[in-house]
Amino acid sequence: MKKVEIPLTRAGRLINAGPVVLVTSHYKDKANVMTAAWVTPLSFSPPLVGIAIHPARFTYDLIKKSEQFAINVPGISLLKAVEICGTVSGRDVDKFKKAGITPVDALEIDVPLVEECLGHIECVLVDAFTVGDHTLFVGQVVSASVVEGIFDEVWKLEEEEAKPLHHLGGSFYALLEKRIESPSTEEEEEEGD
Numbered sequence: 779m780k781k782v783e784i785p786l787t788r789a790g791r792l793i794n795a796g797p798v799v800l801v802t803s804h805y806k807d808k809a810n811v812m813t814a815a816w817v818t819p820l821s822f823s824p825p826l827v828g829i830a831i832h833p834a835r836f837t838y839d840l841i842k843k844s845e846q847f848a849i850n851v852p853g854i855s856l857l858k859a860v861e862i863c864g865t866v867s868g869r870d871v872d873k874f875k876k877a878g879i880t881p882v883d884a885l886e887i888d889v890p891l892v893e894e895c896l897g898h899i900e901c902v903l904v905d906a907f908t909v910g911d912h913t914l915f916v917g918q919v920v921s922a923s924v925v926e927g928i929f930d931e932v933w934k935l936e937e938e939e940a941k942p943l944h945h946l947g948g949s950f951y952a953l954l955e956k957r958i959e960s961p962s963t964e965e966e967e968e969e970g971d
């Protein structure tokens with residue numbers, strides 16, 4: 779296969795297709811919501827997830843102060859909100875109002891969730907590392923929830939509106955087409971029956 783080189787600054791886009799999320803944060807009288815694509819699971823036990831946040835973001839200040847954040851997983855119906863929350867700062871405007879999304883109470887932390895999202899991960903900050911020009915906030919998961927019927931250990935991906943949205947880079951997004959189980963797993967399960 780012939781390969782072509784791409785700019786180093788675009789290398790991340792080759793592995794960029796995890797779900798794009800809306801990170802919510804809250805400190806004193808300020809609540810905020812910000813789009814983030816650089817999000818990753820980090821550990822099963824304890825359950826840890828990481829988000830890479832640039833220090834210039836208002837979200838960065840709120841998470842540093844409150845030591846809590848939530849990861850909200852939007853579907854395709856929130857594409858416009860994802861763009862708004864990723865281009866405007868909460869320092870200047872109430873992005874929940876501007877993007878037409880609804881803040882609702884979380885189960886375990888004092889940070890609003892985005893009602894219209896498909897799933898939510900509530901986190902308590904346990905570590906923060908400077909990584910180049912971003913900070914990797916490590917959150918311990920204290921609660922996780924998802925819309926009933928669309929997730930059974932993994933996303934079902936049955937209906938377009940019930941699929942997480944993925945960010946390819948720039949103004950490009952994608953939805954996963956369908957769920958595929960590896961043949962070896964199916965055989966093992968059949969053997970186990």
Ligand SMILES: Cc1cc2nc3c(=O)[nH]c(=O)nc-3n(C[C@H](O)[C@H](O)[C@H](O)COP(=O)(O)O)c2cc1C
Binds near residue numbers: 810811831834837864
């Ligand atoms: C699709 C998309 C993905 C983004 N991913 C990240 C990210 O992972 N980390 C980050 O620091 N900023 C990211 N941004 C930029 C922030 O969302 C943007 O700067 C936002 O206005 C910050 O809001 P705040 O100042 O209210 O926190 C992304 C923006 C878009 C549109």
